[in-house]
Amino acid sequence: MAEGRLVIGTQRYSSWSLRGWLAVRLAGLDVDVQVVPLAGAGQTTALKTLSPNGCVPYLEHRGAVVWDSLSIAEYCAEHHAFLWPTDPVVRAWARSVAAEMHSGFRAVRSALPMNLGRNRPLATPLGEDVHKDIARINAIWTEGVGRGGPFLCGQGMGNVDAMFAPVVCRFLSYNVPGLSAAAHAYMQAVRHHPLMEAWYTAAAQEPVAWQLDMYESLA
Numbered sequence: 001m002a003e004g005r006l007v008i009g010t011q012r013y014s015s016w017s018l019r020g021w022l023a024v025r026l027a028g029l030d031v032d033v034q035v036v037p038l039a040g041a042g043q044t045t046a047l048k049t050l051s052p053n054g055c056v057p058y059l060e061h062r063g064a065v066v067w068d069s070l071s072i073a074e075y076c077a078e079h080h081a082f083l084w085p086t087d088p089v090v091r092a093w094a095r096s097v098a099a100e101m102h103s104g105f106r107a108v109r110s111a112l113p114m115n116l117g118r119n120r121p122l123a124t125p126l127g128e129d130v131h132k133d134i135a136r137i138n139a140i141w142t143e144g145v146g147r148g149g150p151f152l153c154g155q156g157m158g159n160v161d162a163m164f165a166p167v168v169c170r171f172l173s174y175n176v177p178g179l180s181a182a183a184h185a186y187m188q189a190v191r192h193h194p195l196m197e198a199w200y201t202a203a204a205q206e207p208v209a210w211q212l213d214m215y216e217s218l219a
């Protein structure tokens with residue numbers, strides 16, 4: 001019997017869920033995964049009584065109840081120390097950019113919603129605020145990979161990469177311009193990590209009835 005459960009949303013769309021799921025899988029926690037189809041715009045009734053904040057990802061593990069992707073990442077790091085870099089200087093950087101991701105980049109989030117079924121740029125030009133976010137993310141990725149790569153803090157995927165993984169999905173889906181060669185290499189490393197392959201495969205197998213017009217009809 002599993003030691004708990006991780007509840008996530010529609011894998012095609014749920015960027016926060018992808019973060020939590022990656023951290024849990026990287027840490028090797030023995031939990032059952034439950035997928036709840038999202039209604040969009042924060043209207044998923046089933047979640048309102050399920051998790052303390054009415055959101056996914058939501059983790060129950062060995063009696064601990066954990067919500068919010070960043071605290072799930074921290075919880076997972078307690079079980080698998082290498083989810084954050086061992087070098088304190090690199091760890092400080094990793095935590096800072098993970099927090100920056102968690103609390104920022106709103107322009108990218110709202111203009112480029114995660115949709116793993118999408119593979120074309122937006123019909124309309126990106127706004128200045130979106131370009132500003134892209135430039136900052138490009139700088140973070142270029143700096144991180146500059147340490148040797150292929151991931152942001154070295155050879156293995158860790159919490160910092162889990163936090164940025166949905167951004168990789170968005171940038172690939174919308175073929176975002178203005179990224180360095182290092183950033184492109186980073187996106188390929190993330191996209192082809194076995195856990196990401198598994199996530200994309202599961203997303204492609206979700207029922208068509210779970211697809212939401214608000215994302216699918218975005219020109």
Ligand SMILES: N[C@@H](CCC(=O)N[C@@H](CS)C(=O)NCC(=O)O)C(=O)O
Pocket residue numbers: 009013014015016017038039040041042043044045047054055056057067068069070
């Ligand atoms: N800051 C939270 C955000 C979680 C969040 O907003 N999750 C969305 C799904 S991606 C959600 O559960 N929305 C509620 C709903 O669809 O009703 C985290 O990092 O986990």
